[in-house]
Amino acid sequence: MEDQLTLDSILDKHPALRCVEHRKNAMYREVKSYVLRGQQLKESQLHALDELYDDYVIEYKQDKLDFAEVFGNSNPVVIEIGFGMGDSTAKIAAENPDINYLGIEVFLYGFSKLLSNIRNYNLKNLKIMRFDAVQVISDMVNDSSVNGFHIFFPDPWPKKRHRNRRIIQVPFAQLLASKLKQNGYIHSVTDWQESAHSTLEVFSQIPLLTNPYGGLSPASGWRPETNFERKGLDKNYKISEIRVIREPDAEVSPK
Ligand SMILES: C[S@@+](CC[C@H](N)C(=O)[O-])C[C@H]1O[C@@H](n2cnc3c(N)ncnc32)[C@H](O)[C@@H]1O
Numbered sequence: 001m002e003d004q005l006t007l008d009s010i011l012d013k014h015p016a017l018r019c020v021e022h023r024k025n026a027m028y029r030e031v032k033s034y035v036l037r038g039q040q041l042k043e044s045q046l047h048a049l050d051e052l053y054d055d056y057v058i059e060y061k062q063d064k065l066d067f068a069e070v071f072g073n074s075n076p077v078v079i080e081i082g083f084g085m086g087d088s089t090a091k092i093a094a095e096n097p098d099i100n101y102l103g104i105e106v107f108l109y110g111f112s113k114l115l116s117n118i119r120n121y122n123l124k125n126l127k128i129m130r131f132d133a134v135q136v137i138s139d140m141v142n143d144s145s146v147n148g149f150h151i152f153f154p155d156p157w158p159k160k161r162h163r164n165r166r167i168i169q170v171p172f173a174q175l176l177a178s179k180l181k182q183n184g185y186i187h188s189v190t191d192w193q194e195s196a197h198s199t200l201e202v203f204s205q206i207p208l209l210t211n212p213y214g215g216l217s218p219a220s221g222w223r224p225e226t227n228f229e230r231k232g233l234d235k236n237y238k239i240s241e242i243r244v245i246r247e248p249d250a251e252v253s254p255k
Contacts, residue, residue, distance in 0.1 A: 010050055013053075016060065017130055021135060033134075033167035034132075037109070039109040045116060047116070048112050048113075048116035048119065056118050058102070058128070059129070059131075060136060064140055064142050070127060071100040075100050076099050077099075079101075079102045079141070080150040082105055082133065082151065082153075083105045083152075084226060084228055085226075086111075087226065088152065090120075090123065091121075094123060095222075102126075102129065104133040105129075105133075106130060108130065111128060141179045146184055148184055149185070149187070150187050151168065152188075153191065156228070163198075168188065170202055180208075180245075184246050189242075193238065212245060217242060217243040219241060
């Protein structure tokens with residue numbers, strides 16, 4: 001009889017899944033932008049982890065990624081930070097087969113849900129990591145190698161006392177800018193006005209980044225609604241988009 005698939009058996013098989021941060025990396029320890037929520041995985045998510053891990057999951061290591069090797073081609077690379085349930089991530093990847101996507105998320109429930117969607121959408125251009133995005137980008141991504149960063153609704157805690165949990169602060173913005181190719185972009189979206197202003201303020205302090213709109217960007221037609229966004233829209237929250245680019249000399253492409 002086949003052994004029953006449990007989360008413990010999967011964690012034993014892929015011990016890297018147990019750990020979402022590398023504790024010796026002191027540089028970004030002050031910014032803890034996530035909390036780990038427990039949630040029981042569904043059967044389909046356990047199967048996705050068991051069957052798709054080797055093909056679609058990248059593990060954290062202190063070594064730079066070779067994107068051409070990871071994706072098997074030299075297409076542009078876009079990194080999404082904190083994809084949540086990953087529904088919009090899968091749709092964006094399906095609509096843009098000539099762009100490679102690397103999604104990073106610590107929330108295991110969403111991580112394994114996206115893994116099963118990779119199979120449902122038959123995606124060849126999306127890989128995912130379960131690790132602190134700050135450490136991944138710092139330790140594993142070469143300078144001037146990324147075409148875009150997506151940061152959709154990074155702040156779940158709209159309280160002043162949680163301000164220091166915001167991921168978009170000057171050192172992180174500097175880090176992202178250093179990883180962008182010329183004309184590469186950061187596209188950030190929030191439903192929290194104060195966070196939008198703070199993000200604009202942070203980006204304005206990074207000499208490598210330019211805001212072609214001088215403030216909020218127009219609503220983008222290419223971006224599917226995210227899970228978190230839907231909840232904000234139900235409460236009539238205003239959605240703010242911010243797009244900055246590294247070096248200003250090319251058209252801002254929509255994706
Ligand atoms: C408010 S949720 C939004 C999720 C999704 N982008 C959406 O719009 O539905 C923010 C997500 O970012 C993830 N996150 C925050 N900081 C992170 C980090 N440093 N590394 C990886 N994921 C992170 C959290 O686990 C959470 O799932």
